[in-house]
Amino acid sequence: MAEPYDRRNVLCGLAAMAAVCAPARSWAANPLKSVTAPADALDAYIRLRMDREHIPGLSLAIVKDGKPIAIKGYGYADLEWNVPAGVQTVYQIGSMSKQFTSAAILILAQDNKLGLDDIIGKYIDGAPQTWNAITVRHLLTHTSGLPLEGLPATEKTFFADYTKDDLITSAKALSLLSPPGTKYRYGNLDYDLLAIIIEKVSGVSYAEFLQQRIFGPLRMTSTRVNDRRAIIANRAQAYLWDHNSLQKCEPQVSPTRYYGSASLMSTVMDLAKWDASLYTDRILNAASRKAMWTPTTVADGTVTAYGFGWELSSVKGHARLYHTGAMDGFVGNISRFVDDRLTIIVLTNQSGLSNPLRIATGVARLYIPAIRPAIQGGQPARVYVDKTVMASAAGRYEYWRGFMLTLTPGKGVLLGQLPVGEADDYVPVSTTAFWQAEEGIQLTVVKTPAGEVTGLVVRQDDGSERTIPRIGPLFDALKLQPDPDPKRSQRIEAALIAIVQGGKAVADDPGIAPGMKTDSGAGTADFAGMRACTFLAEENVVGRGIERHGAEVSRVLYYRMNMDKLTGNLLVYVTADGLLTDYDIVDN
Template sequence: MPRKLLVSSFLFVALTWAPALAADTLPRGRHKQVDALFSQWSSKTQPGCAVGISRDGVLDYARGYGMADLEHDAPVTPRSVFSIASISKQFTAFSIGMLAQEGKLSMDDDIRKYVPELPAYGKTITLAHLMHHTNGLREQGQLLSLAGWRGDDVSTEADVLWALSRQRGVNFEPGTEVLYGNAAYTLLALVVRRVSGQPLRAFADERIFKPLGMTDTRFREDHTELFSRRAWGYTSRDGGGWRLSDSHADHYGAGNLYSTIGDLLKWQQNLLDARVGGQALVALVRTSGRLNDGTETGYGGGLRLAGYRGLDMVSHDGMDGGYRTESLLFPAQRVAIVTLCNSGNIDAGELARKVADVYLGAHMKDEVPPAVKVAETELSALAGDYWSPLTDEVVRLEFKDGALRQVGVPKAFVPMGDGAFRPGESTHVWRFSGPRELSIRDFWPTTRPFIRVTAPKPTATALATFAGQYRSEEVDMTYTVRVVDGKLALRWPRRDEVVLDAIGDDHFVGSLGTVTFTRAASGGINGLTISNRRLRRFRAERLERAEAVRAASTAGN
């Protein structure tokens, strides 16, 4: 056994045999405190949540709040079935680990060994890169959106593979950064099928779910499939009321697993006692990936490994349509918490951590640095637009209601001294260095640098020089840029037009993220790039007039 895996196995054994939290050390009145946390969702007129807490595999509390099905007046219960969204990833990773354990693949294998349809990017992308989000692949949903898919369109594994196979580049060289994305786990699900001969749905059911008695858990491969006791996902409707909000993806691996709090608590216990898979495999998924320089990523096999308030914690969240989910496991205390919600307005992760505070608060410490006083003149001086030369993202800051805020984000920044701020009560750090530089460090260990944009914004006359048509062969799409009411707007077939706000230095921002226009040596505009957190410098070339006419004719514009 490799030394790293051996060390991880010893650590796993130590945690497995750590004494469970004694029943008499749990706080009295904890169930009433949990009910109070969810009280605003305990209604017959709105969706809600199911919460489950176990101690050393023994259920301590489970309850539903709100409605699973508003149309048929069905309440949420502990047996309600939810889409668990990205919590699904750990089961995909575990399946890959099982195949590695059997010698059918290696984590160091090139993904193109199993998916030769993918292009060669010049650097090998391994299965480990995919598992740990160090692969650099562009986000699958955003590629399909740029190809003309709408949010309610059906997407398949073949559609995702079509988009990925056309890409000419990646966000970064594999192993140099860590960036969470879904494409990697869709590919891992494909690897399971091609190596085992079984779809991931059948493989996981036979090898994981049935042995653990997870009878209400299965991957969904058809968006029209129905589930008994299903909790439908909802988002609020403008003007009041609710509307259904569910994924139309007919592929899985990154998400699309349905389950209950009871089944997920059984799985959490398996991450302690390794009844299925064995200690070495559980140690594998509970071991952090590393960058090429040795930096730990804080992400194992579909599991986040960051602690919480001084305690070791294994977790993952999920967000898909109207579903918001969170699973937390505290290995040393052997306490597991699962929160599954069916409203896009609910922060399941915050609720789960508040439940953890109730159960384990006596063992925790406060890790959030105290706020310091900063003059309003200093705060207002930091407002402005900042661009990242690493990722091509733009963040916009404003001074509003006496605090520094990110435009469009309700939580204010809390000053911590020495130019550092945190958004709300998070442990993320935004640090200003002088009047022009900003660095952002969130959950991931890759710090993103930003530079304040001070260049003047283009005049109304100059805006017209950006107008035209731009072509991307990577998604087989032509984009039209035009001037509308003194602003640029970007449109393409089947999608709503995106209005762009000018920042300066040929940078614009809109709902897509950052749109940066590029120039030839002559100074003329020759293309544009689109960048956001999970998609970096996606390029479209400007078309000459004759090409643009042909492209418009083909697209039917």
Template sequence: MIIKKLIPAFVLIPFLMNTVDAQLQSKGYKKKIDSIIQTEFGNKNEPGGVFLITQNGKNLYRKAFGKANLELNVNMTPDNVFQIGSMTKQFTAIAILMLEQGGKLNTNDPVSKYIKDYPNGDKITIHHLLTHTSGIKDFTKIKSLSTIAQKEMKPEEMVNFFKNEPVDFAPGEKFDYNNSGYIVLGYIIELVSGSTYENFIKKNIFDKAGMSHSYYASDRKVIPQRAYGYHKKEQEFVNKTVISFSIPFSSGSLMSTAGDMLKWQQALNQNLLLNSKETQKAFQKYKLNNGEEFTYGYGWHLKDINGVPDLEHGGSVFGFKSMGVYIPSEDIYVIGLSNCDCHSPTEVTKMLAKATLNKIKTSTKKP
């Protein structure tokens, strides 16, 4: 009888040891993640950020740092809404592919098919715009940008602002990151769909993916749980520079939360927005005219962490910075959002992805 009573205890001991070991590993992992983030986001009295790490859709780490609003002394929470800057380009690219899947356009179409008077528009294709290989002038490098920065511009007016600038190179000659190309894409989305870019993204992406805390940016609308943006000037913080969101438009004017950005990644993984063949167009490498391959798809950089392929993109707009990394082979998604352009989540997010990948690789190794 005594032996029978002891058996369950012996059975339980390895189980308890494994559970404790897993907890210790988890605590060690979270401590490492904290230490990586705190190098850049450690001051709780400054503007801060939110970081989310998931695997297979489950949270491994979710935490907020610093202040969402300095004037009101409001702490950041994991649910705060941020401007995501150039991560907007992912949504613009997928919107174009949705229109292609619906038979409304083709990525090989010349720009002139939609904007008749666009200079060299018969040689610049939608593909060139998506891959930053068009050669058209990036509007952020035009000196007169400050004269329109606070004006409400129609998409056509934004295109007219830069379309007659001298080109930097012939279409397809090289890769050079370019905001103007994504403005043109936003305008084409409006022309083809008959809807505003804002409404198209909301109806066809945000609503379908359940992204109820994502918006086309506005300084006038009351946006629940908005994180306010800041700059650092010498030793002080100041409120972000005000610009019209019609300027970055489809190249950088969306807002979201870490949780909604996870829903975005999951919607892509589950082919909720596009079929797998069309989705793959966003995540493949393309070649220049000379046959040289470059590491950008449609709205994503295609890189690797320790030889493991990943998809990544960052964003920067007055007062905010963002960075997202996805590792398809392990279904790891890492998103970092910051409400001061003095604190960049770019390297931090990459380091978090690397640490998470290492943890998973180590824990799955057989003894």
């Protein structure tokens, strides 16, 4: 629940190959002297990542100065039919669609048909009074205050088709999470409404407008709005990595659910054409491109890392414009290293484990030596430690707010798992420190004088450090406890049922914290079929600085869920007054 997207949207919404050379950890010790990467090094790195992330098929484009210098496919677009992935393989691109929606809005602004600071009620009939201060710019920058989703997300509704009237009717009934312009909160509803505005202003459908003004002029012949019933040439099969196995990702979420936010399909060849256009005035003029890549400042002066449909960042001082998209068994990324005029485009047909942003960054390091990890003080020497050292460091940590790092003992290493991507090896370099080679990250255990592990110091490749709090142990390391407050568990179970229903059920439930109520109004399929929750243990995390949905977490409760067909492990985060403020469903 901590992720800023629906779990199923990433898992099913995100061909064994042997790794043929050493991983990227050798780059820092033996940096390439040329910005031209040898083909065998590129191929080896891609195959290594595909093997570790269990990716069936991957298509890659590397574009320098708007011209492809490497464009190819790896693995399989369809495993059952042994169809290779290639440069014309069509993938769903999820939230990478947002850059095209924002471009369409900017085109209309260039045509003087709308203003970015126009109130959206000018274009959406019957807009509620709560939308009176929301502008087109607020939607573009995710500062509208609207919730993440506009449509309910229950087990019965998640795969349904919707009309635009369904979306608008549902969205109008939702409360704002914050006043417009005061907070950045990434979401899909903002861009779904932008698609409706595009249609209102242009007089043609969203798909037609994109075709007429972007895809057609650029000869992006394989890029289109998805139709799950259509026969689309070169369409890749979607796969899901779940419960340590690869499976077909079916059924498919309807593209009508994410109309302007995540409904497009494309190829790396087409996206390379799009990238080339962004160096010119062919689609967007210089003023529009500058606006699209300018960070947003909210009311209190905070500067966000989001422009219009693009995330804004840097890697070791090299500016990067990027966006990742996850949808229905597909995950992709476009990363534009604009200082270096280098773009990496990665599309994959597996979600649940694949991490194209990491892959794009790794490929970029082959071409830009300056962004490779610099090992602080030289490469640390590996040491061999007792299993009890590994066991004491294992557990869950709050890597970023709402974004967990799970450490599990492996064969002589700690396996570090974030919600996206495969586990990384952290090798012991002392009895309290562990090092990950590819990114140059070191983790050092923080303990109280009594020896209790309360967090980790994370040292990044650039030498910066921050301390992250420990959430608690893994399920297989729990010391089982009697339930100290059975009535609390009853309230939590009732709250979870309300969260499934969403809407009024969430609003009326007294056991849900205010911030969680605000963010859970659309409902979820996470607990559909839940029969009971059995209390296992609790962790006191008072003072560790763990915050979920705007509330400080006081206790983390461990439950075993009994579902219709399986059991699951559930972490519940509660406030000091016992209110549920978040949850996570985990394997261990």
